[in-house]
Amino acid sequence: MDMGTMKKVLLVLTSHDTLGDTGEATGYFVGEAAHPWKVFRDAGYFVDFASIEGGQPPQDGMDQEDPVQVDFTTDETVKASLYNTPKIAVVDPSQYHAVLLVGGHGTMWDFTGNKDLQKLIATVYDSGGVVGAVCHGPSGLVDVELGNGIGLLSGRKVAAFTNAEEEEVGKTGVVPYLLQDQLEEQGATVKVADNWEDNVQVDDHLVTGQNPQSAASVAKEMTKLLTEVVLEEKAEEEKASEELRAEKDAQKAAEEED
Template structure:
């Protein structure tokens, strides 16, 4: 059975500041909770490989399900300490690639050519590209073989400008994901701020904010159940 490749950030601080950022824990742990229940295995990758910092603010939103994943030795060792480098990944091993969030991804996801090639290879092999919240940054610059942005014309979602304002990060982020997606001709969709919302367009599934993780996972799992080759 093919696996899901979970992409996490290596960025520890907002650029030019001493303010901590990193992986939003629930955006990895809640997704894992859903796919593990269906017997699907995962691997973890980050732009540099190795250590993945946790955004300390995300620790305020831990429930028992997240804690159960967080305390697993596999997650600690492979998802936080020893993530793989993109060069160590064979895209043929995966049915989907999932870009997690946390503000850090806005610095190390968008321009990483290796991650873009992995995502495109999985997608071209009838696989899925998934993201949640700021993880949409990993989709922004993926181009197809004709040189067009993969998200062009696609219905997608991610962390909105309104949510960025409410998070108090308008002056700390290098760009706005919503604006960047719209500039690439994506059909950016959104619902009320900080409410669960996910949507699927073909084999691209995206979620708006940290409260949308399970919605993304469930849309993906619906596809898995109907996919005869999985």
């Protein structure tokens, strides 16, 4: 990671705007972007946005009674960023401490199988960064292969939108696959809570949440891990500085002896 001076988190949004062949609109779920945005911003992180196809990503599920969502959708910096997001293919993963896959039904069509997204996720994770996903966002974790050749989901404990929740919202026959089933087929253990209950699972540097109610909690757990990442980087920098200083001192001592 080339983190230099800034602490940055990337929120990835779907570009898919149609719910299967129903004709219904979909996109990213606003609350699942808004609440993490607030958590990261309050923790001192810069928040960037990207989408699968770039441009202005479609929104879904805006709650006008939620002050956090209202702040998010009216914030001038956020509005400018969302007006023309970069395409995921051109994003430089070395610029980010963490990436969060924001949910919404649209992700079920364009997160899964996207090679550029898979590469970004693997690069951030392999470099010691934090990967998060909430609700349908874990659809982007499917088929992600790490540098060691092992699937990111293999043997992991995760949370994601459950079969029961999909059935309750009446989308079981609409989505291209059931997310819980797919994650389990990838070798993950899906930890299931009651419908709409805040449920977050942390496994190494992977943080996942079950539903919109889990969005803020996912971000909070990510910030805890991010603090560890930053401290580790600082420790490595200090160690390298001390080693360089010792090397120069030894060189100077040798010159004085001559």
